[in-house]
Amino acid sequence: MQSITLPQTTGAESNMWAQYKKTLIPMQVLIIVATIGMFFVYERQWVPAAVLLLVMEIGSLLGAWWAASLRARMLAKDQHLPLRAPRR
Secondary structure: OOOOOOOOOOHHHHHHHHHHHHOHHHHHHHHHHHHHHHHHHOOOOHHHHHHHHHHHHHHHHHHHHHHHHHHHHHHHHHHOOOOOOOOO
8 A cells, every 4th residue: 555645845835824724714704704795796696706705715825825925024034134233
């Protein structure tokens, strides 16, 4: 029997997934409520609701990626030594 090994994630990827997991429940509730609202506003047509669902899911992934990127940049900025002497 063969075992399957999954690829290891990099630091940036794991930070993104950590951010995504932190906001998972509130974002999914918002997405579901907005999708159900869109379904009823557009007279029970599923195409606009499905498009909204897809766009909001992609947006939540991009938002988590962006937040992890910003956090990494802020932490990296704090860890570097200054290049110039402080002004007097």
